[in-house]
Amino acid sequence: MKYNLLTALFFSFLLFFYSCDKIEGNKLEPVVVDIDTTEKPIVNPDSGFSTIKKVLVEDYTGHTCGNCPEAAIILHGLLESPIKNNIVPMAIHAGSFALPQNPDFTMDFRTPVGNELDAKFGISAVGNPNGMIDRFGYPNTQHIIYHSDWQSKVESRVSIPPPLFISIKNSFFSVSNKIKCQIKTNIVNTLSGEYKLSVFLIEDSIIADQKDYSLPSPSHVVNYNHMHVLRASFNGTYGDVIASNPTGTASNPVQFKKEYILNYNQAWNKNHLYVVAFVYNSQTYEVIQAEYRKIKT
């Protein structure tokens, strides 16, 4: 009896060998539109094309970075200033200050996309806080801007007449828990080079711990309000190509339209989500236009 059972055990052991998924080749999910069309989403209708240049301000930060709240205050100030409508904010938690830490900083706001961007542009390697304004100045570390320079850099970018306009339409599917967005771009000038569109998801008002050296020791804010936190990407780290050497004019723009879908993660707060879309030159990484729109729920 014992030996039969033994052989049975041995064969069940072999079965285990089959429970293995080795992913060869392509590791990226194909972007598929697969929503149950009978479900009625909550739609935030098309924003229409804005007429102004909007600047992408990226703040690379982390919750144990005690000097970072200062940068968040600068970004907040810009969003209250006269040029507030020209700002598209994004806070990316990456680098060693974004690592979860016991016992107080246990949240993990890092994302695979954020980690890749931080590695690509080398921001945390230089230090935190640091940011990029329209990713202008890449490479040669000219693109890494300290928060005291953000205002002046933003002002210099705002005056550039935008060659491209973006419109965003969001739909939130509360039953199947999906977020769909439709991005349209119009290029009204002749441009040289290849242009890509990145579409990200950010979340506002996340209450969690933050270190803040402006406060006396232990410099720990328990209910800090984290804003514009990058949560996910609709189309990978580097996005989709929308045009190559386009020749557009105001009356005859070069158009691009695409829909993207993302799974809504229950850990997010659907009332504080925004879709951020921006177009950049795939060689120089310079962002030529940005836009963002809240998701209605």
Added chain:
Amino acid sequence: METRLVNYGASFFLISAYKNLLCTKFDYSNNLILILMKKTLIIISLFFANSLFAQNNEKTIPAVEIKTLDGKTFNTKDIDNGGKPIVIDFWATWCSPCKAELNAIAENYADWQKETGVKIIAVSIDDARNMEKVKPYVQGKNWEYEVLLDPNGDFKRAMNVNNVPHLFILDKDKVIVYQQNSAAPGDDEKLFELVKKVANNEPIK
């Protein structure tokens, strides 16, 4: 013995508590089945409660698979000293008071064995970080004890040990008659006194 008093006291308490229950909650006019159910439930719970107090509180060694210093598997139910006293001492290479006590005993272990026949089993709870260092330490310190390895704390958990040092003295029937959760300088002499009592079948208290 005090345990008997405790038992009776507890039983009386329980019975009086349930007496109130019996007096106020029964409605004889209704459902006989319900009444029977309640009664059996009360009897069963009394039974178990009583068993908790009335049971034999003496503990024997649980059967757990751990390892010897030579890597072989050893089941703790095979711990035996032919009717002579056994001391099971949980220690670790990072526990200074544990090592201090075992080193103090090591000086006189041969005499202890001659006089009482006691066997000391030193169970090390070192995990993978320090497990390979146990045998070199034991040999380096010239210990003559039987040393067992419990790297995942299975035996420690089964013996309800919270932290080390923690030692147990077992009598000739392999029943635990004494436990100690500390090790101060001089405790090794007191331990020997207790072991002598156990070897002579005298009660510890």
Added chain:
Amino acid sequence: MHKIFFLLSVIIISGCYKSIAQNKQNQENNLGEIHGNVQVDFQVYNNDSAIGAPKVPEKFRLNGFTNLIYTKGKFTAGIRYENYQNALLGFDQRYNGSGIPFKFANYANDGWDITAGNYYEQFGSGLILRAYEERGLGYDNVFEGVRIKFSGIKGLMLKGLVGKQRVFFGLGNGIVRGFDGELSLNELIESRKDKKQNLFLGGSFVSKYQSDQNNIFILPENVGAWEGRARLVSGNFNFAAEYVYKINDPSAVNKYIYKPGEALLLSAAYSQKGLGINLSVKRIDNMNFRSDRDATLNNLLINFLPALTRQHTYNLAATIYPYATQPNGELGMQADVIYTIKKGSLLGGNYGTTVLFNFSNAYNIDVKPTGDEMGYKSDYFTFNNDMYFQDVNIEINKKINKSWKVNLMYANFVFNGKVITGVTDKTEVVYANIGVIDVTYKINSRNAIRTEMQSLTTKQDKGNWATFLSEYTFSPHWFYSVLLQYNYGNPNPDKRLLYPIGNIGYTKEAHRISIGYGRQRAGIFCVGGVCRQVPASNGLSVSITSSF
């Protein structure tokens, strides 16, 4: 009438039963045994901004638990109740609450051992799978599921398990399946029974399943790992080797790369009377293995990667710059020698003198980034310059006479605070020297006093520290101690603070209570390579533990 009859019958039944139960004479207890333990730790916190003590709104925090185990013959069952209302400072506050996170039923007979419910388990040395608890760290990754063990054939041990792991008072996302087999050649093969050389071979396979909810990447839902181990015991020598290979496992900790993971642990030991030598080498490459790929910190770890550094016992050596294993990659070694100089010789004195020498270090592995989702390539034999940690220490234990005993220790640390985050104030490499003098004076058979003087000198981080500890034991029950720590070398004069703590304890057999009051400096408490930050605090702390 009814009532009186009923009461009478109950009393008679319980009386009869009691007499049966109390017949202890050489009779096995028919109703089994119930045993357990209880431990309660609580602290009352004062405000103390000078040392950076966080504000505790509740003022009083408590961690408590109780275990109950019932055994009857071949059957065992147990539960554990835990209470964190609220969890002590320094413990993950997601534990707050209470509940029964541990319950099991087990039947063991004739070589078969079946457990349903919660169980702890370790395959080999834990490199591929280890579920264990360390209450002091707040670490508990116990499995909840089913485990079957078979040891009916002498020299062979087979284990199979399936389960989910605990995280706080819930269960992790992924399902873990594991199988382990180990054989001992001398016990398996009759003719080898008395041979001096014994060979042990073992192997396991562990796989975890977690569904892919990610939009960007195609994540592997079943991640498997294989392990092979061998141990050769030959006379005074003991050689062990263990290797684990894990397929692609993108996770939050390794930043979602698809590189497979590997771990290798080798050790060689020689021991004879009076001398013990041990040498270990370990290499870890991308071995973060959790049942939830997004888990971080100490949650939901399936395996255990030991730190191969010495586990220090003296305060300044153990809690200021301790090394924690880096799961993404590290290479390290440890050499350990213990030698007892014979008694009667010149250096040995009347009782013999023990000398312990230990050397350990940890480096980063070779990392050549590939720029794609595989992350990096790593060559086994290229030795990178990034040192994470180095510890050289020597200790001498000497008993001078019946009353006096002395321990001396010296350690030199190199600690890379740039890589090991959360330990130093600035991210820098710390070079520190630690010296300890530990003297025990046995006044008589009841009283003894032990005094420690420790010093840590460094030019980095918080500068120099000095510690004075005095412990007085009044046998058999009482102990008193005073601990003074002084950060006299802090570059910031305002931070040169004194941390005094007084402690009183009472122990009786298996029960212990200890009360402490004072100022506790911030530090790190590590067991095995897993660490917990202990924030600074000021106030009363009480610990009560009991086994029954």
